[in-house]
Amino acid sequence: MKKFDGLNYYEILKIPMTSSYFEIKRAYKDALSLYNEDSIVTYSLFSKEERDQIIDDIKDAFSTLTDDQKRATYDQMLVDSGQVETLIPSMEKQYISNPLSSTHTRVNEKQVYSRVTEKLLMEDVKTLSDEILLKERLSGDDLKKLRKAVDVKILEIQHITKISTSILTAIEENQFEELPPDTYLRSFLKSYAKILQIDPQKVIDGYLKTISLAKKADDSNPK
């Protein structure tokens, strides 16, 4: 049975490195309830020793990440040991010691905007963006490829647009059955396109065309 071998504190709590105090606390509560001896999912999976070890690790993760000083040292250690590439610039001054301040300031919209602008100046990224927009039909894969090329993370889009990650993922993974009605979808696609700095109308038209074709293909098969 693998325990938490090789996982860092963020991975143990399943949170991004940019998480706020509230997010860490929620993740901590979730983890405790998941590995609790009464949890229907895990009660039969671990021995008492294994469970105690796991709970200890979770508690260590929580106490380290909710202490600004300890967290900064820990993050630096992750960088120094090469476990993460670099600290996201916006993280540096944004550890929130006061839990009452907003949790959404972590992602800086301006910084995302300038990062995308910068990326789009690179020739290969520009070419990719142009090629994708020239397509008559756009799939989630196209959007995902472009998002990765301009180095924007799903969570950043979620923070800026307030669209849930599950919907964003469903869009990118072409899980059409999971998507909201068209009216909402249009507005979501528009927000998404704006962050990637591409023509929203083309994205909406292209994506909806893909959906309607997929539906047609589905309908033409016998029910």
Place this chain on the structure above:
Amino acid sequence: MAKIYPIGGGKGGVGKSFITASLGALIAKWGKKVVLIDLDLGASNLHTLLGMNSPKIGLNSFLNKTVKNLENAAVPTMIPNLFLISSFHCYMEIANLFYAQKLKIIDAIKQLPFDYVLLDLGPGTNFNTLDFFLTSKEGILICTPEPTSIENSFRFIKTIYFRKLKQMMKKNTFDSVFKDPSSDLNGSGINPPDIIEVVLKHDSGKETFLRNTLSEFKFKLIFNQFRNNVDATLGDQFKDICNRHFYSIFQFLGNISYDSRIHDAIFSKILYIHKYPHTQSAADLKKIAARIISKIPSASFGKDML
């Protein structure tokens, strides 16, 4: 090459045969050529779920060589594109299959010229069930959202690992200490997956090899008989825990809602999805079938959120 999906999962009565029949019918409707093989040896009744009388031709014909190959043992069902290899007319003691016969069946399954082969396995973790499950690198685990069933699913995964490791040890040279791990392990109370840790300590050269072999497995999970009062995220929790603490890839295919009419359908020998095509459970089944043939990519592999 056919996609082979063994359908198993520890506990009896969780709906393995029902799901096999339903998924088979749905996949066949999408124009794929599907064969269901009833490998619940000695307790086969897949034909009844499909609304058929027990077919005369089946696994028995293959074993006693009245048909040339396993393909010829498949009989058409009432559903176009859907075929069945039944084990109903096999001799009475078929449950205790000879090892050579089992290998012959497994070998023949891998050669079947169909798009999809679904294996309906028996409950429990006896060698037949395990070896049939190991026919493919991808298998489907059926579970109900109850402690007993979840417990058995873990046991099933562990036993699959254990069986696979033993198979590998037969073929590869391992430190003799591990030649008969069962005796060692039973005494020391080590769980089967811990055998990797044990091998590590003594034979670290094999670590990567063992891990790689186990990481080639893909388990797909289905929660059946899902009632409204159960936490809807249970399936994802289960999948996450497995991905974290076992050595393979786990994908959650979805929940199938509980519906008492499923029993009515079985009584009337009409496939539920045909009798009640517009119910929640039928929609759940359809979604899962679509995920299996990758019409909808699953939501559940997504580790890449950051």
